[in-house]
Amino acid sequence: MARSSPLTPIDHDRDSAGMTYVYPVVSRRAGGVSVGINLNPNNACNWACVYCQVPDLTRGAAPEIDLAQLEAELRAMLADLLHGDFMQARVPEGARRLNDIALSGNGEPTSARAFPQIIDLIGRVMADFELSGKIKLVLITNGSLADRPRVRDGLQKMAALNGEVWFKFDSATAAGLRAINQTRNSPDKQFERLATAARLCPTWLQTCVFALDGTPPSDAEQAAYLAAVKRIRREGIPVQGVLLYGLARPSMQPQAGRLSALPADWLEAWAEKIRAAGLPVKVSP
């Protein structure tokens, strides 16, 4: 799924490196470069979040991934970043370091059938570039497939690679999942998938909040979210915390005109309520 992340890309064009699967994200704010891996060059996702930044988003899964091409692209990108002139030529001073490799593309990455083989491939390349244990491997996912055996397998492999999962968690109600993510997934099933992911690999909740038709999340929405946070704590599910986002970049979906950013103090107040319910929160307006 698309990164709605603390990175403020100054070069986030997935075609900028002329590659199919691999693209650089340069961030002044995060003080470094992230190597993005897009397993959905077909812009296909099984969800259709109203704030999604993917243009021409379609419903569907990742296509068959050409693993040899992916590996060649990743090696070429890392060679350019670590041994070439990419940093000098394209990255502002103060951000000339490699932060992470992130599976974050134009759709749901875990819908790639070869997901566990792709994690193996990334691990092999990281080892060859002596990056193992030095940078993070981040998976940005809607989590809807986290109970599939091949996805569980991939998550377990990620844990051994300093992996981190950013698990989309915008709403804990069926109505919210329908309205925000346009999915009929049940909140209970999603909660179980979250627990599965968190037990396999360090996992953060990734939550986007905004006003829809001028209205912030309702009291019932907020209560359900906080109840889910308390349940995470009560059941000892090892979630690391919440990455809380506002509307950082414009939606590319038909609902874009109905969305608006909430004031920074609303976000801060919401973060405080989540903290009081038991999880650490990092806010990115």
Ligand code: SF4
């Ligand atoms: S999960 Fe949502 S935000 Fe992510 S790619 Fe799919 S539709 Fe877009």
